[in-house]
Amino acid sequence: MLFPIGINNPYYIHLLETIMIYAILLFGLDIVVGYTGQVSLGHAGLFGIGAYTAGVLVFKLGAPLMVSLLAAVGVTAIFGAILALPALRVTGPYLAMVTLAFGTIIQILINEMSFITEGPMGIKLQKPPLFGHKLDEREFFWLVAVLLVVSLVIVHRVLRSHLGRAFEALRGSPVASDCMGVSVYRYKVYAFVISAGFAGMAGSLYAYSEQYISPNSYNFELTVLFLLAVIMGGRKSRIGSLIGAAIIVLLPKLLDDVVLFRYVSVALAVMVLISAAVAVKRQKATPAAMAIPVVGSIALAGLAFWLDTMTDWRLSIFGVIMLFVVYYLQDGIVGFVRNALNLRRPKPQLDVSVEGASTAEAVSKAAGAGGSDQVLEAAGVLMQFGGLKALNNVDLVVRRGTIHGLIGPNGSGKSTMMNVLTGIYVPTAGSLSFGGRSLVGRTSSDIALSGIARTFQNVQLFGEMTALQNVQVGLHHTFASNFFDVAVHTPRYRRESASAVNRALSLLKFVGLEALAEEEARNLPYGKQRLLEIARALALDPQLLLLDEPAAGLTAPDIKELIAIIRKIRDHGITVILIEHHMDVVMSMCDTVSVLDFGQKIAEGEPAKVQADEKVIEAYLGGQETDAHAQPA
Numbered sequence: 001m002l003f004p005i006g007i008n009n010p011y012y013i014h015l016l017e018t019i020m021i022y023a024i025l026l027f028g029l030d031i032v033v034g035y036t037g038q039v040s041l042g043h044a045g046l047f048g049i050g051a052y053t054a055g056v057l058v059f060k061l062g063a064p065l066m067v068s069l070l071a072a073v074g075v076t077a078i079f080g081a082i083l084a085l086p087a088l089r090v091t092g093p094y095l096a097m098v099t100l101a102f103g104t105i106i107q108i109l110i111n112e113m114s115f116i117t118e119g120p121m122g123i124k125l126q127k128p129p130l131f132g133h134k135l136d137e138r139e140f141f142w143l144v145a146v147l148l149v150v151s152l153v154i155v156h157r158v159l160r161s162h163l164g165r166a167f168e169a170l171r172g173s174p175v176a177s178d179c180m181g182v183s184v185y186r187y188k189v190y191a192f193v194i195s196a197g198f199a200g201m202a203g204s205l206y207a208y209s210e211q212y213i214s215p216n217s218y219n220f221e222l223t224v225l226f227l228l229a230v231i232m233g234g235r236k237s238r239i240g241s242l243i244g245a246a247i248i249v250l251l252p253k254l255l256d257d258v259v260l261f262r263y264v265s266v267a268l269a270v271m272v273l274i275s276a277a278v279a280v281k282r283q284k285a286t287p288a289a290m291a292i293p294v295v296g297s298i299a300l301a302g303l304a305f306w307l308d309t310m311t312d313w314r315l316s317i318f319g320v321i322m323l324f325v326v327y328y329l330q331d332g333i334v335g336f337v338r339n340a341l342n343l344r345r346p347k348p349q350l351d352v353s354v355e356g357a358s359t360a361e362a363v364s365k366a367a368g369a370g371g372s373d374q375v376l377e378a379a380g381v382l383m384q385f386g387g388l389k390a391l392n393n394v395d396l397v398v399r400r401g402t403i404h405g406l407i408g409p410n411g412s413g414k415s416t417m418m419n420v421l422t423g424i425y426v427p428t429a430g431s432l433s434f435g436g437r438s439l440v441g442r443t444s445s446d447i448a449l450s451g452i453a454r455t456f457q458n459v460q461l462f463g464e465m466t467a468l469q470n471v472q473v474g475l476h477h478t479f480a481s482n483f484f485d486v487a488v489h490t491p492r493y494r495r496e497s498a499s500a501v502n503r504a505l506s507l508l509k510f511v512g513l514e515a516l517a518e519e520e521a522r523n524l525p526y527g528k529q530r531l532l533e534i535a536r537a538l539a540l541d542p543q544l545l546l547l548d549e550p551a552a553g554l555t556a557p558d559i560k561e562l563i564a565i566i567r568k569i570r571d572h573g574i575t576v577i578l579i580e581h582h583m584d585v586v587m588s589m590c591d592t593v594s595v596l597d598f599g600q601k602i603a604e605g606e607p608a609k610v611q612a613d614e615k616v617i618e619a620y621l622g623g624q625e626t627d628a629h630a631q632p633a
């Protein structure tokens with residue numbers, strides 16, 4: 001804000017203004033790239049749409065600033081949705097190609113639709129008036145600065161809310177996200193639309209800032225620069241976006257001026273040398289691994305002094321710096337500094353203390369109340385993968401309020417049954433009814449929201465999120481707040497948010513993890529990760545909880561703790577389907593046990609009866625099961 005007061009040079013004011021405008025776009029792009037983990041090569045196109053919406057409105061209709069700004073945000077968000085709805089059905093390289101094609105089409109359309117856009121001639125604009133007063137260079141700079149701060153606050157709030165957690169969760173584990181009632185597809189589209197809105201705002205400001213727009217500005221190179229800015233600055237960081245924006249604006253200028261480049265390259269070499277020395281001393285890196293960046297940066301400084309002019313070398317040096325960043329600073333500059341200084345990510349302040357959380361109302365009792373005696377009824381379920389019948393004509397009836405064991409040798413179809421029940425697979429034939437409604441053909445998130453929660457055989461936590469945040473994702477369904485509520489922190493959002501924190505802490509306490517609430521899930525010991533998955537599943541307020549081998553890999557004391565927790569869950573009226581290889585766990589807890597073998601149900605009944613069943617013994621021994629736990633004896 002103070003910059004234009006101290007420095008009167010319009011060139012520098014304009015440079016800083018451009019950095020701020022790019023930063024607004026990068027805040028949004030980081031939501032898509034950093035948080036949801038999608039690649040977008042269409043953001044230069046969206047930036048162009050924002051610029052042209054404002055430009056055309058001013059040029060053709062003389063629209064005032066507020067109108068053109070809001071229209072740019074709205075129109076670009078709509079284009080974001082038009083791009084995202086089909087594009088986000090695909091992932092990886094396909095998504096990159098679709099978004100790239102979008103960017104190219106937008107550029108061509110701007111060029112060709114001269115009747116609106118004036119084609120290659122471009123559109124000239126002036127600095128806009130605001131409330132009847134025509135803004136000068138400095139005043140427009142301040143307007144951009146204010147909008148930067150507003151964008152920063154909004155993006156920050158969104159990312160700290162249930163929306164941000166949904167974005168991060170779908171990157172961490174899409175399948176778990178869907179099974180927690182957070183539709184991966186819907187939230188990817190949502191992220192894209194929000195991101196497009198910011199690109200639109202940045203675009204319109206850019207049009208006023210440059211006072212001239214033409215189709216060539218919004219090309220492929222710009223889209224790649226935006227992506228590099230997010231990666232170089234550091235994903236999932238607003239400071240990273242600001243640094244990234246500064247780099248992509250200043251680097252080309254820096255490479256134009258050989259004297260300045262000499263200073264900067266020497267400073268860079270010194271920084272790399274010091275960082276490498278610290279990293280080696282702290283045993284975070286080996287001297288051999290650090291040799292290349294150190295030698296490389298010293299060589300770059302040497303080159304700067306050897307060359308008289310940078311003009312011929314500009315692009316090569318630019319490329320080398322990019323390569324360096326992508327190889328050695330994968331978490332970007334912010335990630336690198338955090339790592340080097342051992343700083344942790346800032347954590348949101350909790351307004352409820354762990355001690356205050358009570359486990360009494362942690363698990364919803366509403367789940368077990370009412371309804372018919374049978375929670376789940378499956379009839380003639382067939383699941384075919386090519387020629388393999390993973391489930392073959394399976395009938396299953398699960399009574400409300402019971403623990404129903406599902407056992408069988410490896411590969412007998414137990415996990416497939418879980419996946420069919422949670423909508424991950426659509427059965428080839430047969431019917432599944434839960435609480436009187438069919439499950440067949442419904443999405444995983446819809447099934448989750450109707451009351452079926454699950455854990456996974458190979459733990460599917462959101463690794464980069466804390467234990468508390470993992471459970472909060474399970475509580476996503478308790479939020480009715482929308483983007484507006486989150487952006488302005490309405491009383492509704494504050495109420496929902498505080499109650500979610502409270503409830504999540506209570507659930508963590510329920511499974512004995514309250515002391516680890518702030519720990520990242522990936523850093524928890526394996527046994528604790530399994531318990532965290534259960535807490536997260538309970539957050540859905542399920543009627544039916546599917547536990548897929550919860551005791552796998554646990555130590556004996558952990559298993560005892562687990563058994564106690566599962567019993568407590570049943571006592572709250574929640575029906576449990578338990579897949580388990582530890583027969584002692586199954587036999588001691590289950591009310592009914594069903595046995596699968598080669599996809600078929602071969603026995604069912606009380607544990608003792610099933611244990612003595614000839615066919616069951618044959619199935620286990622015939623399968624040459626060597627695990628002592630797995631033998632039904």
Ligand SMILES: Nc1ncnc2c1ncn2[C@@H]1O[C@H](COP(=O)(O)OP(=O)(O)OP(=O)(O)O)[C@@H](O)[C@H]1O
Nearest residue numbers: 385388390408409410411412413414415416417457
């Ligand atoms: N997506 C899939 N595509 C092809 N085959 C599959 C798929 N999912 C499962 N299968 C096959 O279906 C059969 C049943 O697998 P499933 O994972 O359900 O067994 P399981 O009883 O859970 O075994 P385990 O105790 O080892 O987990 C296996 O032969 C497996 O290879």
